[in-house]
Amino acid sequence: MSLLVTALDVLTNVPTGIPDPEPVAPPGAEGPVAVLLSWAKWLGLIAAVVGIIIIAIKIAINVRRGEAAGELGGLLYIAIACILVGSAVSLVGFISGA
Template identity: 35%
Template sequence: MHLTASATNAFASIIANVPNPSGEQPPGMDEINTILDWAFWLGLAACVAGLIAGGALMAIQSRRGEGSEHAGRIAMACIGAVVIGAASMLIGALA
């Protein structure tokens, strides 16, 4: 029991001494933000292209009974769009 209490106290003192940085961005972040914005929009464009391609292939191959094979592609494109859209919120929650 004594070991647990001392470990808890040590952990609490470490947490208390963690620095809290200010919200000021370092110099040069404007260029990085521009690159991240472009990556965001390119990623979403790729997801839209994936949805279009998956839907087109499903429509073309549905006549032969193979249309359901592309449902996985459509699902992955939708999941990718959700991950891209929530990326900044996920990183903000982890930081």
């Protein structure tokens, strides 16, 4: 019985003793990392705009054939990608608990 009590004591006391520091960027990394992330976000949004234009062209071509409904799924994927690119920082912060 003493082993069970010890295991329970370890499981209840160890998680409270683990520190949870705030995430801090290393010194000197704020500038270059922020630039790279902003470029990646900008490129992602540009790719999404190009994707929307391509889907619009495909819809315009296929509407004459009566097959335009098949392209709407691609538009949905691009809309989801735009939402993910735009909310990436908030989404990662929520998932990591920061």
